[in-house]
Amino acid sequence: MAENNPFPGENNTGHIWDDNLRELNNPPPRWWMIAFWASIIWWVAYGILYPTYPLGQKPNKGLLGWTMIKEYKESVAEVEAVRGKYEERLKGMDAKAILADPELKQYALASAKVIFGDKCAPCHGAGGQGNPGFPVLADDDWLYGGDINTIVTTVTGGRKGVMPAKGGQPLTEAEIDKLAQAEASGHITKEPLFLQKGCIACHGMDGKGLKPMGSANLTDSIWRFAPGGVESAKYTITHGVNDPNDPKTRNAEMPSFRGKLSKVDINKVAVYVHELGGGQ
Amino acid sequence: MSENQAKAAAGSMEDIYDEAVHWHINTGGETIHAKRIPGRWRTIKWLTGSVWLILFLGPYLRWNGHQAVLFDIPHRQFHLFDITILPQDFWMLSLVLLFFAILLAVVTALAGRVWCGFFCFQTVWTDWFTWIEERLEGPPQKRRKLDKAPMDLHKFRVKFVKHLVWVLIGALTGISFAAWFTDSWQLWPDLFTGKAGTVAYVLVGMFTAGTYTLAGWLREQACFWLCPYARIQGVMVDATTVLPTYDFKRGEPRGRRKKGDAADKYGDCVDCKQCVAVCPTGVDIRDGQQEGCITCALCIDACDAVMDKIKRPRGLIRYASLEEIEGKPVDPLWRRPRVWVYSAILLLAVSGIGYGLSTLGNIAVRVLHERQPLFVRLSDGSIQNRYTLKILNKLPEKLPVTLSVSGPKGIRLVGADGPVVAHPSTVTPKVVYVRVPLANLKAESMPIEFHVSATGPGGKRLENSRESVFIGPRH
Numbered sequence: 034m035a036e037n038n039p040f041p042g043e044n045n046t047g048h049i050w051d052d053n054l055r056e057l058n059n060p061p062p063r064w065w066m067i068a069f070w071a072s073i074i075w076w077v078a079y080g081i082l083y084p085t086y087p088l089g090q091k092p093n094k095g096l097l098g099w100t101m102i103k104e105y106k107e108s109v110a111e112v113e114a115v116r117g118k119y120e121e122r123l124k125g126m127d128a129k130a131i132l133a134d135p136e137l138k139q140y141a142l143a144s145a146k147v148i149f150g151d152k153c154a155p156c157h158g159a160g161g162q163g164n165p166g167f168p169v170l171a172d173d174d175w176l177y178g179g180d181i182n183t184i185v186t187t188v189t190g191g192r193k194g195v196m197p198a199k200g201g202q203p204l205t206e207a208e209i210d211k212l213a214q215a216e217a218s219g220h221i222t223k224e225p226l227f228l229q230k231g232c233i234a235c236h237g238m239d240g241k242g243l244k245p246m247g248s249a250n251l252t253d254s255i256w257r258f259a260p261g262g263v264e265s266a267k268y269t270i271t272h273g274v275n276d277p278n279d280p281k282t283r284n285a286e287m288p289s290f291r292g293k294l295s296k297v298d299i300n301k302v303a304v305y306v307h308e309l310g311g312g313q
Numbered sequence: 314m315s316e317n318q319a320k321a322a323a324g325s326m327e328d329i330y331d332e333a334v335h336w337h338i339n340t341g342g343e344t345i346h347a348k349r350i351p352g353r354w355r356t357i358k359w360l361t362g363s364v365w366l367i368l369f370l371g372p373y374l375r376w377n378g379h380q381a382v383l384f385d386i387p388h389r390q391f392h393l394f395d396i397t398i399l400p401q402d403f404w405m406l407s408l409v410l411l412f413f414a415i416l417l418a419v420v421t422a423l424a425g426r427v428w429c430g431f432f433c434f435q436t437v438w439t440d441w442f443t444w445i446e447e448r449l450e451g452p453p454q455k456r457r458k459l460d461k462a463p464m465d466l467h468k469f470r471v472k473f474v475k476h477l478v479w480v481l482i483g484a485l486t487g488i489s490f491a492a493w494f495t496d497s498w499q500l501w502p503d504l505f506t507g508k509a510g511t512v513a514y515v516l517v518g519m520f521t522a523g524t525y526t527l528a529g530w531l532r533e534q535a536c537f538w539l540c541p542y543a544r545i546q547g548v549m550v551d552a553t554t555v556l557p558t559y560d561f562k563r564g565e566p567r568g569r570r571k572k573g574d575a576a577d578k579y580g581d582c583v584d585c586k587q588c589v590a591v592c593p594t595g596v597d598i599r600d601g602q603q604e605g606c607i608t609c610a611l612c613i614d615a616c617d618a619v620m621d622k623i624k625r626p627r628g629l630i631r632y633a634s635l636e637e638i639e640g641k642p643v644d645p646l647w648r649r650p651r652v653w654v655y656s657a658i659l660l661l662a663v664s665g666i667g668y669g670l671s672t673l674g675n676i677a678v679r680v681l682h683e684r685q686p687l688f689v690r691l692s693d694g695s696i697q698n699r700y701t702l703k704i705l706n707k708l709p710e711k712l713p714v715t716l717s718v719s720g721p722k723g724i725r726l727v728g729a730d731g732p733v734v735a736h737p738s739t740v741t742p743k744v745v746y747v748r749v750p751l752a753n754l755k756a757e758s759m760p761i762e763f764h765v766s767a768t769g770p771g772g773k774r775l776e777n778s779r780e781s782v783f784i785g786p787r788h
Contacts (some may be wrong), residue, residue, distance in 0.1 A: 158686070160683065160685030168691060169686075171689045171697075172689045172690060173692055173697075174691070221653075253693065253694075254690060254691075254692060255692055
């Protein structure tokens, strides 16, 4: 065929149709072919070394034995190695000692941020800013006390304060109104009913609350139950807090984290809460 | 269209075709083996190229017990002798880049591709590589012959040694480059004992391969087809730019003289083609300024040598502007507006860098306001905001820093009673609280200012302030 090729010297394959339509032989450049074969070799090597196509019933696991979960575990181990030395030191320490050591405190704050986000933030807010019915953790008002050890106790055992409806007394509407007005004005101790009706038994002679009971300070500018003000106070006095006999009572319960968090984690989160802005 | 116009148009087309006949674009099909001859510009080229010795030797300089110049990227700080530059000072880098960009523009506008011809790493490394080639393989004719010769033991040996030396230069280049970014004296033992970081090996590997390929194989092809700056600089040249130029008025008509020719039959150009033979990019300067010319001026040396031999004055090819060759009046430098504009920008950049370097504070403070919660009401009715202060200490030693705050009446800083220890050469974060009585808050957001102060080495007082806001309840 080559002898009677009507288009000699143009490198055609000899396939000619319709007199002049012909197939030329223009191979791709060498570099292109090298890259082409190199990528095929790469693909084959990859298929042998890494998990790829199923072979029969079982998947091909690859010669290198690489798995995604293994890589994940290696990364986790890497992180644990960094954390490990701190965690080891934290094991024998109480929260107060952690707070006193700047390096460990820094670690505890960074580490507890996640715990706080998981366990505390749903009620108390991401920055401890509180929610209606759930106390602010970033202020300096503490029902049970804001020192580090008390915070640890609170997180470990949980808290559930009780105030009987109407303080367990036969209060009239007018009396409730008087007490609420006095509280909202910040001068509860000047109201004779405060003493007469026995409010002092729990809230103290000075109206500042008793820390061991978790009774609220009635003289400061912070309201335990939103939104605060006369109506809010009246509701609380009328129905109490956690009163099992009043279905309309206010609910205020902090769950216990014993068993849900390790001792070290509780210490860390206590340090975190202490440093939110109001620790004492 | 009149007959004359038609003729002129046709004539100009003819000119373009004529020009195209001379166009010779080497796309790498031909290896340029340039002849090396001694001369003034050759010497200058060696000298200008030797600024790159700084790359090789610079990293080993020590200064007060540490590396004089160290670009410490992992720790995010640059050390220049006594000065430490942290990311906060990086605005100066943009001025440095501006300075060099404008410097390139001004030099190119005035004197052509000086960077390309005398300083560019592509030019300089290619020059070293071809010098080695000449030492091993001989002058251009011998090299061409060797390239064509079949492979035998002699050719293999010569080529092997050449490529080995090239690779070694490439590796040395890579190691020297890497040495600017890490402790240079530690880098060498680390590299050879396998202890250096992955980045170091990748960097050295890339530079070795890059240097070997670019300077050994691509050479002028990199300037023709790879380098954007070559093209940019090509368009910054105009008729007033001083360039290595062939004086066609004096040279033409060119031709090889024979005995008995009339004295005025030819111009000064004897068409010896020495200017082409020495050209590292293989262009013919007599075709005028062109993209392939890197203005290295080696053709001037070649032509001057020939002019000396035929007893004609030097300078048939010389540094001259097109206007000068055409006999037009040439404006002095100070009469050109672009000289003034460029100089003003250069001055601006230099004074900015000067100002920056002379006022680099040793301490600085940045303030982050807590966003959640924006503020907290305390039992006594005052409002508390939480801030994270980022205290930057550029000194190499620990510094006790005193914090204070100013703002609305009754403002109080809590959580920073004693001095805060700012760690050396880094940013120390410190959480503080600010309290303001509610009655003194006149607006939801009020300006406040944090101050840091410390006593530096030698009793020098160091200070810095930063404004922020204090957020309270909506009024």
